[in-house]
Amino acid sequence: MHQFRLIIKRMLFWMILLSFLGLILIPIYWMLNTSLKNPREVISSVPTFFPHDPTLENYGKVFQAGIWRNFFNTVMVSFSATLISILLAFLASYALVRYRFPFSINKLFLIWVLAVRILPPIVLAVPLFNIFNAVGLINSLSGLVVAFQIYTLPYSIWIIYGFLKALPIEFEEAATLDGASPLRVLVSVVAPLVRTGVIATSIFALILAWNEFMFALLFVRTPRLLTLPVVISRYIGEYSTQWGELMAIGLLASLPILLFSNFVYRQLTEGFSMSLK
Amino acid sequence: MKNKDRISYNSFFYIIFAPALLLVLFLTAYPLGTVLHDSFFRYDFITGAKDYIGFQNYIRIAGDELFQRSFRNTLVFTFFASVLEVFFGVLLAFLLYGSFKGKKAASLIIIFPMIISTMVICAVWQIFYHYEIGLFNYVLRNIGMQPVGWLTDQRIALYSIILVDIWQWTPFTFLIIQAGMSSIPYELFEAARIDGAKKTQIARTITLPILSTQILLVLMLRTLDTFRLFDKVYALTGGGPANSTQTLSFYIYREGFSFFNFGRASAASVITLFFVAFLAMFYLRRLLREDD
Numbered sequence: 001m002h003q004f005r006l007i008i009k010r011m012l013f014w015m016i017l018l019s020f021l022g023l024i025l026i027p028i029y030w031m032l033n034t035s036l037k038n039p040r041e042v043i044s045s046v047p048t049f050f051p052h053d054p055t056l057e058n059y060g061k062v063f064q065a066g067i068w069r070n071f072f073n074t075v076m077v078s079f080s081a082t083l084i085s086i087l088l089a090f091l092a093s094y095a096l097v098r099y100r101f102p103f104s105i106n107k108l109f110l111i112w113v114l115a116v117r118i119l120p121p122i123v124l125a126v127p128l129f130n131i132f133n134a135v136g137l138i139n140s141l142s143g144l145v146v147a148f149q150i151y152t153l154p155y156s157i158w159i160i161y162g163f164l165k166a167l168p169i170e171f172e173e174a175a176t177l178d179g180a181s182p183l184r185v186l187v188s189v190v191a192p193l194v195r196t197g198v199i200a201t202s203i204f205a206l207i208l209a210w211n212e213f214m215f216a217l218l219f220v221r222t223p224r225l226l227t228l229p230v231v232i233s234r235y236i237g238e239y240s241t242q243w244g245e246l247m248a249i250g251l252l253a254s255l256p257i258l259l260f261s262n263f264v265y266r267q268l269t270e271g272f273s274m275s276l277k
Numbered sequence: 278m279k280n281k282d283r284i285s286y287n288s289f290f291y292i293i294f295a296p297a298l299l300l301v302l303f304l305t306a307y308p309l310g311t312v313l314h315d316s317f318f319r320y321d322f323i324t325g326a327k328d329y330i331g332f333q334n335y336i337r338i339a340g341d342e343l344f345q346r347s348f349r350n351t352l353v354f355t356f357f358a359s360v361l362e363v364f365f366g367v368l369l370a371f372l373l374y375g376s377f378k379g380k381k382a383a384s385l386i387i388i389f390p391m392i393i394s395t396m397v398i399c400a401v402w403q404i405f406y407h408y409e410i411g412l413f414n415y416v417l418r419n420i421g422m423q424p425v426g427w428l429t430d431q432r433i434a435l436y437s438i439i440l441v442d443i444w445q446w447t448p449f450t451f452l453i454i455q456a457g458m459s460s461i462p463y464e465l466f467e468a469a470r471i472d473g474a475k476k477t478q479i480a481r482t483i484t485l486p487i488l489s490t491q492i493l494l495v496l497m498l499r500t501l502d503t504f505r506l507f508d509k510v511y512a513l514t515g516g517g518p519a520n521s522t523q524t525l526s527f528y529i530y531r532e533g534f535s536f537f538n539f540g541r542a543s544a545a546s547v548i549t550l551f552f553v554a555f556l557a558m559f560y561l562r563r564l565l566r567e568d569d
Contacts, residue, residue, distance in 0.1 A: 092297030099290035120505035127308035
């Protein structure tokens, strides 16, 4: 009897878990499924769960349309934005942890950065558009790298600040006594100690920048300079949507992140449990 | 330390702090100042002339039916999306508590939605919701029900977008709650079990109270994030049908970037900011009280 109830419980557990996983996987599978169908099969009113006549036609068309260019833009922008954020956040957080600026700037700055993290970015978009326009940052990838700092910099500062705050000061003191300059201490003592934390933070920032849509939509108009999310939104908006091609781009845009999801998962969980402490 | 050393020591910290400080101020303080300033002006887009008009923009907006609608929609979206995401996140975290074979693979799959681009997600759901070729209506027709205009029926469209947001962000609440759960010492459960407590009792009286801070935190994060809803509206409905999915962010976007009404866009921004600040304070006060 007891055994029987245990088996029922097990089965119930697996049924619930598998249905949750199904809900998550079906849309991703549907992307693959649709991207391999020919245009006629896609718009059939009876959706097919497997492509009856699998074809790579959609991928071919997408590449012909020059998707590489947009892929490359996305890579360039998101990696540059992440690199800048991490570097600036690391330097600033270290200063905030180890040095007392006058007028309680330390505290005010951290509160301000948190406020930036929670405000709706559209609020900044109109005035920033005018400023960027005046300094020639509209319609350029470097403009996007700067704009993305609104998301990635506050994030990076808060998380790296947490890591640095937890660092014991003894190592730095020892190095200073040995005659190392502050820069030397920062580069060869502090940086290696927070390496894992910084990697986790870069993953966050990279995903944020890779998927950013709003500024990429508003600040860049030239098709050659668009990033993948904006290309996708343009496909969705078209009168007769090319679903197969759209799904092919979607899959290509997600592939880099999905391939590293194992690594991403580890970093995310570590990052979260660290930042909760 | 010698005076010269002192100066170079101080300037080192000023130099490494300055880039981040300046960039943050350039990207936020100056634009926010402009928004506040512009909200009191009438801005002629063609001539570039600015007239001070006091609170006129605010008064016009407060009486604007579309703005009221946007506000209401935003509240509905924020409430349902954030509460349900946290609810499902807690549910998943409890489901995956303890060890079983395949736990790691399951967790890995669960985080997929939150790392995929919102636009990609919107593209897939757009197909699911499609009136003629969509999976949802196919299922409805097969079980003998009328097809539904998921994104074209004004009573339903907003909730369809909520569903997409839940699919995308429940993994995030799950991850945070799971991280919180793993910090609960195992001895607590052992002690309760020895005292004869049942599993559901343990969950209700031990796990949930300890998790309450995490739940509040993640609820705050989701509330503030859902309040800024823009991408999904842009991609899935464009604010329609009949403005039933207009949100505050979308209202500001349209006033600013489609109609070039910088004054009204700014006034709407200021109102939105006040409300976001209010929401943040509401949660932060509770969170800080929990900490004591």
